[in-house]
Amino acid sequence: xxxxxxxxxxxxxxxxxxxxxxxxxxxxxxxxxxxxxxxxxxxxxxxxxxxxxxxxxxxxxxxxxxxxxxxxxxxxxxxxxxxxxxxxxxxxxxxxxxxxxxxxxxxxxxxxxxxxxxxxxxxxxxxxxxxxxxxxxxxxxxxxxxxxxxxxxxxxxxxxxxxxxxxxxxxxxxxxxxxxxxxxxxxxxxxxxxxxxxxxxxxxxxxxxxxxxxxxxxxxxxxxxxxxxxxxxxxxxxxxxxxxxxxxxxxxxxxxxxxxxxxxxxxxxxxxxxxxxxxxxxxxxxxxxxxxxxxxxxxxxxxxxxxxxxxxxxxxxxxxxxxxxxxxxxxxxxxxxxxxxxxxxxxxxxxxxxxxxxxxxxxxxxxxxxxxxxxxxxxxxxxxxxxxxxxxxxxxxxxxxxxxxxxxxxxxxxxxxxxxxxxxxxxxxxxxxxxxxxxxxxxxxxxxxxxxxxxxxxxxxxxxxxxxxxxxxxxxxxxxxxxxxxxxxxxxxxxxxxxxxxxxxxxxxxxxxxxxxxxxxxxxxxxxxxxxxxxxxxxxxxxxxxxxxxxxxxxxxxxxxxxxxxxxxxxxxxxxxxxxxxxxxxxxxxxxxxxxxxxxxxxxxxxxxxxxxxxxxxxxxxxxxxxxxxxxxxxxxxxxxxxxxxxxxxxxxxxxxxxxxxxxxxxxxxxxxxxxxxxxxxxxxxxxxxxxxxxxxxxxxxxxxxxxxxxxxxxxxxxxxxxxxxxxxxxxxxxxxxxxxxxxxxxxxxxxxxxxxxxxxxxxxxxxxxx
Numbered sequence: 204x205x206x207x208x209x210x211x212x213x214x215x216x217x218x219x220x221x222x223x224x225x226x227x228x229x230x231x232x233x234x235x236x237x238x239x240x241x242x243x244x245x246x247x248x249x250x251x252x253x254x255x256x257x258x259x260x261x262x263x264x265x266x267x268x269x270x271x272x273x274x275x276x277x278x279x280x281x282x283x284x285x286x287x288x289x290x291x292x293x294x295x296x297x298x299x300x301x302x303x304x305x306x307x308x309x310x311x312x313x314x315x316x317x318x319x320x321x322x323x324x325x326x327x328x329x330x331x332x333x334x335x336x337x338x339x340x341x342x343x344x345x346x347x348x349x350x351x352x353x354x355x356x357x358x359x360x361x362x363x364x365x366x367x368x369x370x371x372x373x374x375x376x377x378x379x380x381x382x383x384x385x386x387x388x389x390x391x392x393x394x395x396x397x398x399x400x401x402x403x404x405x406x407x408x409x410x411x412x413x414x415x416x417x418x419x420x421x422x423x424x425x426x427x428x429x430x431x432x433x434x435x436x437x438x439x440x441x442x443x444x445x446x447x448x449x450x451x452x453x454x455x456x457x458x459x460x461x462x463x464x465x466x467x468x469x470x471x472x473x474x475x476x477x478x479x480x481x482x483x484x485x486x487x488x489x490x491x492x493x494x495x496x497x498x499x500x501x502x503x504x505x506x507x508x509x510x511x512x513x514x515x516x517x518x519x520x521x522x523x524x525x526x527x528x529x530x531x532x533x534x535x536x537x538x539x540x541x542x543x544x545x546x547x548x549x550x551x552x553x554x555x556x557x558x559x560x561x562x563x564x565x566x567x568x569x570x571x572x573x574x575x576x577x578x579x580x581x582x583x584x585x586x587x588x589x590x591x592x593x594x595x596x597x598x599x600x601x602x603x604x605x606x607x608x609x610x611x612x613x614x615x616x617x618x619x620x621x622x623x624x625x626x627x628x629x630x631x632x633x634x635x636x637x638x639x640x641x642x643x644x645x646x647x648x649x650x651x652x653x654x655x656x657x658x659x660x661x662x663x664x665x666x667x668x669x670x671x672x673x674x675x676x677x678x679x680x681x682x683x684x685x686x687x688x689x690x691x692x693x694x695x696x697x698x699x700x701x702x703x704x705x706x707x708x709x710x711x712x713x714x715x716x717x718x719x720x721x722x723x724x725x726x727x728x729x730x731x732x733x734x735x736x737x738x739x740x741x742x743x744x745x746x747x748x749x750x751x752x753x754x755x756x757x758x759x760x761x762x763x764x765x766x767x768x769x770x771x772x773x774x775x776x777x778x779x780x781x782x783x784x785x786x787x788x789x790x791x792x793x794x795x796x797x798x799x800x801x802x803x804x805x806x807x808x809x810x811x812x813x814x815x816x817x818x819x820x821x822x823x824x825x826x827x828x829x830x831x832x833x834x835x836x837x838x839x840x841x842x843x844x845x846x847x848x849x850x851x852x853x854x855x856x857x858x859x860x861x862x863x864x865x866x867x868x869x870x871x872x873x874x875x876x877x878x879x880x881x882x883x884x885x886x887x888x889x890x891x892x893x894x895x896x897x898x899x900x901x902x903x904x905x906x907x908x909x910x911x912x913x914x915x916x917x918x919x920x921x922x923x924x925x926x927x928x929x930x931x932x933x934x935x936x937x938x939x940x941x942x943x944x945x946x947x948x949x950x951x952x953x954x955x956x957x958x959x960x961x962x963x964x965x966x967x968x969x970x971x972x973x974x
């Protein structure tokens with residue numbers, strides 16, 4: 204491990220080993236299954252556990268992330284946690300392993316070695332904890348172990364005064380061998396609002412009333428007179444008492460199971476616990492009885508690990524950069540995969556699905572077609588369908604066109620265009636008709652300058668031009684140019700040459716309008732408005748926006764004379780840890796710009812390094828043959844970068860974050876990780892852009908964009924029922940290059956690999972040669 208690093212990756216990169224519990228903020232792992240049960244686990248073991256129904260109705264199982272294990276030596280009365288907190292008693296030899304399929308905390312305290320492993324089985328609505336306690340000393344030890352959770356069971360809408368706590372009660376169920384939290388809410392959207400905590404071993408004592416466990420001074424009364432528990436120093440644990448065998452209704456409900464054990468020198472004791480939800484007491488009992496013994500737990504653990512690795516196994520990479528290898532293999536795939544869990548938004552899901560096409564093709568297809576069901580017959584779409592929000596964002600039709608083109612490139616199935624999909628507002632139509640409706644919507648949405656109007660917002664939620672309802676989005680107009688070119692290509696393959704010609708004409712019209720109206724001399728403006736143009740050298744506050752430049756390149760809008768100036772403008776925005784969304788930040792609120800200008804300068808969309816947008820820039824670099832800059836940009840926004848370590852940013856060192864602040868008071872720090880489209884765009888940037896392995900209608904298209912420093916990199920990719928092992932060699936250290944390709948030892952012409960569909964692995968050698 205590098206000096207001053209508090210973590211290291213295992214050699215295969217599939218686990219991050221954290222050596223210090225006092226991370227700059229909580230470093231989480233997320234564990235979930237296809238039933239949409241999810242456990243968030245921090246480096247000390249606490250975190251929220253929740254379930255999302257098919258309709259995205261949540262059941263937040265525990266309150267305030269309460270998931271804790273306490274240990275107490277009954278002879279000395281000393282108390283501690285395996286992961287340091289919340290008691291914060293110093294422990295030795297601490298480590299937390301956050302792995303692709305589990306998390307495990309362990310530590311030593313005065314001759315007791317303890318470990319706590321958490322995983323979510325492949326199926327079911329629960330998580331399993333395995334506690335391993337070993338006496339490493341030379342005398343017998345009597346210990347109490349307290350496993351504690353709170354119960355919330357909230358997360359859905361209901362009429363006023365119908366809070367869930369009014370409908371809940373806890374009791375100890377002897378057949379379950381644990382605490383059962385029952386509920387009877389009349390407006391619950393599904394029947395999985397019953398929680399439980401159960402054990403594989405005899406329970407010495409228990410508490411279902413957290414007031415009794417934590418104590419009267421370890422609770423907080425809420426404004427509505429309800430209460431919640433504080434777990435920092437529970438009275439029962441700290442005062443040497445046993446749990447009180449309490450049960451409760453209404454307030455401060457939880458589950459605490461006390462086990463009392465005697466360990467001889469060298470002896471190890473294992474306790475398994477299950478925490479989760481059920482649709483009935485019987486289901487909870489049946490679930491626990493079926494799995495909660497050591498053999499069954501280990502079998503479930505092995506199945507869960509195998510499932511994680513199997514679903515990510517079809518795509519992998521090996522580059523000369525170890526950090527890229529660690530993060531851009533299973534971690535980035537896991538993060539992209541997680542972004543889709545419970546998310547029900549058209550434009551968000553389509554971007555995530557586009558990345559999933561690289562390795563979870565069936566899931567990606569399912570998501571793309573589901574998004575089409577939430578498109579209106581007039582071509583626009585809802586923002587989210589659960590919870591329902593039809594705020595008029597202008598960019599939804601673009602993502603529909605783009606994602607459908609990508610889906611057919613991946614599958615080669617042109618018959619998908621004839622599949623019938625329902626509309627959000629009733630009736631159904633073919634996929635092709637959905638796409639055409641999206642095209643017509645964007646054409647009809649053109650404004651006074653011939654560009655597409657922005658309405659409430661486009662991709663940038665915070666750019667809200669409230670002073671001009673007719674304001675036009677330059678970024679979206681660039682994107683529509685890309686959509687028109689992509690769909691034109693698809694129509695030529697589909698055999699609709701008349702519609703292809705129409706699309707080509709629309710592209711030329713829109714491109715001309717953008718270049719005449721939105722070009723500002725050295726870069727493209729961001730939006731056109733009667734109040735003031737946004738992102739112009741004459742603008743008040745911020746004068747240049749990143750997205751208006753990157754998408755001008757991706758959409759083939761910038762011609763040969765403008766392209767060098769666009770690239771120069773983008774390069775001028777470079778920051779130590781990425782590319783700010785706009786420069787300079789707005790110093791004060793302007794209604795001509797909206798929400799982003801009301802944030803502090805350098806935060807989020809107001810001049811912060813918005814990593815999602817920097818992901819667009821990576822693909823722009825690859826399109827223009829700038830492989831070195833593409834890799835440099837990727838490494839700038841990767842977690843724990845050279846100039847913005849995780850100790851400064853706070854971000855977990857294994858997943859991407861949404862943005863980094865450039866404000867002096869929050870400099871370099873990140874806001875949220877895990878649920879960000881940054882992961883999707885960086886995955887596409889590396890595999891499709893830098894490695895240059897892209898799906899196309901006739902097969903995989905090979906067009907690497909390497910940095911000159913890379914001599915060789917390789918990847919594996921599943922595509923249409925065949926596997927491809929692609930080795931790219933760059934002996935002359937070229938950045939802009941042509942390719943010579945051999946397939947299974949035979950030289951081929953062109954850039955398209957044969958579409959084998961034969962269930963076999965094929966060896967692809969790509970040699971970069973001077974162009």
